[in-house]
Amino acid sequence: MKDIVIRVENLSKRYLIGQREPYKTLRDTLAERFTAPFRALASSQLHTTSPNGNIVWALRDVSFEVKHGEVIGVIGRNGAGKSTLLKILSRITEPTAGRAMLHGRVGSLLEVGTGFNPELTGRENIFLNGAILGMRRREIERKFDEIVAFAELEKFIDTPVKRYSSGMYMRLAFSVAAHLEPEILIVDEVLAVGDVQFQKKCMGKMGDVVQQGRTILFVSHNMSAIRTLCENTIWLEEGQVRAQGSSNEIVQHYLEASLSHSQSSDGFVSIQAREDRIGEGILRLKYIRFLDSNLRCTSRLKTGQAASIAIGYSAAEGVRLDNVLVGFTLSSARQEFTGYCQNDISGNGFQGLPPNGEFRCTFPKLPLTPGTYTLNVSCKVGTLLADRLPQAAEFEVVDGDFYDSKLLPPSGYGDVLIDYKWAFDDLHTKDSALPLRNYLEAEGQNQAGNTVDN
């Protein structure tokens, strides 16, 4: 195919664990050197076998192609090799084997605000950061006003950035990055900055870039961003390409794969066999149950009805289970974090628990809009993290009545429903709020007084 812009062939990157140690002192290496005296200084990283065999392949035989104008997503768990891939493609680090061909100028955004200097003003930092990202001076001058306007910082452009709020700082940093115009753009998770509104603006800007026919490689943990921005997605796992194809499909598989280790049958999800958990393990979460208003197990909960999420646990005999904190976060396809429920927040402390049992979180009226939700669970005993499991279980919320009106807000306005009532007040009845009435009367007198004066 002619219009292939990025071609990656068997790209591999090996790290020696020792090499990753941040500081090596001269003494250590002098000792090493004396045992291997004729190894040239420069070839120290070229050992084929490491002395202690601590080799980690951050990437192994990764191959893929990206066409001109394509936006391709890269997903995978932490440590799957996403960042290493981006670092190699942006030439920050060298591959150990394999090759990559990039057709066109490459701009990489592994971080926003790289090289920002707190002492310099916004204006000065735009030039500095622009130059660091590979823009020409004239190019920056031409786009300067646009960059400032996009960041909405006209008033503060001559203030040192150390006086900026973190939001302003991020806006400025992203704004410079967003005006980068290379043919190939490599982006790492930078959209996860700023307030929601600014994020939307950035998404829009990214969309424009796509329209102009640029090729983008985009790494993110935000599945909804991947789905909206990228046609195709590469799924990395343990340094290898696990799958690639249309984003919807791959994201679906990816989410399912995380869940598939949980054995689920109609509202009961066993998480005993899951190994991707972290924590000390003095207490283990065993299963998750979803219960409807009649406390029957179901994988479909109804909006506005009573529902419970139960989490079973077991601990070794004789362990004191005091100050137990149990909780979960909810994510939907649209939003990374929809909710956060933890027992201490709702004021329910757990002391002296038996070694086996079930925690139950009850919603008198389930405040979630229809859709699929994923649960990350975690449990602490005292300050010790006992068990934590990402994407532990999934459940579905189906249409129901929340406001006793058989109506729900249109979709796209948030996953969580807020309980509220509307009322009307004509302000003439005695029961109306008194302070408000006094205020309005005072206003009225003032206006009357003014007219007299005039």
Add this chain to the structure above:
Amino acid sequence: MLIEEKQEVAQRYKADLPILVIKPSKGWTTLQLRELWNYRELLYFLVWRDIKVRYKQTVLGAAWAIIQPFFTMVVFSIFFGNLGKIPSDGIPYPIFAYCALLPWQLFAYALTQSSNSLVANQNLITKVYFPRLIVPLSSVLAGLVDFAIAFLILIGMMLFYGIWPTIAILALPLFVLFAIATALAVGLWLSALNVQYRDVAYTIPFLTQFWLFASPIAYSSSLIPQPWRALYGLNPMAGVVEGFRWSLLGTTNPPGVLVLISVVIVIILLAGGLFYFQQMERTYADVV
């Protein structure tokens, strides 16, 4: 846009685009001068940043560039000139010392900054690609501003003592370049080593102090007995300082074998430094 049209745009677009091939580098890498030239604007901005930030939030600001060599000169004049009666080749001792302190300050600053440069700029190195050589290069060049400011004092002193430069002053830029090359030569080695061994950072203050007294700054190289004097050029700063004195003050002895030896030493150090720096370059982001 129609599909054909889109493809056509894509074709035109591609025709003049560079192709970049990324693969493991093997063996000796050559110096990418062309690439360095392409990144000259980044070099400019990094120098500009270092200069801008240098005296931010100080009361005395750029006066620091004068205070340091000036007071060193005063102390040297009192102790070595007046009390120690160190011969100064028939030139008033204060200007004799100051004239040497100028290139010394330039060298010491450039050496310290460039040696720490890769570590200090690690946030850049791990996030963006550019020829790494730009980093120590920019720290060395930023020292020139201080040098220029301190030079004003020298002009004042020359007027005060009524010393007029000879035609030899035309060689001064060469000696400034020489001072910079010396700092860069050593700085390249130390910055690359510093990435891996932080011991280097602790060595530098000691090294510069040691080097100050090993160079003919408080004294003249004519103190060294003749058969050994040329060998003194093995310390390149001896060549730099002698060159400065000759071109500015017109001391009787024009730079001879001593300076020649210094130049050869710097060329060797610089070539080796460039080579070592380039060899290590590929691992900076992983190690720093």
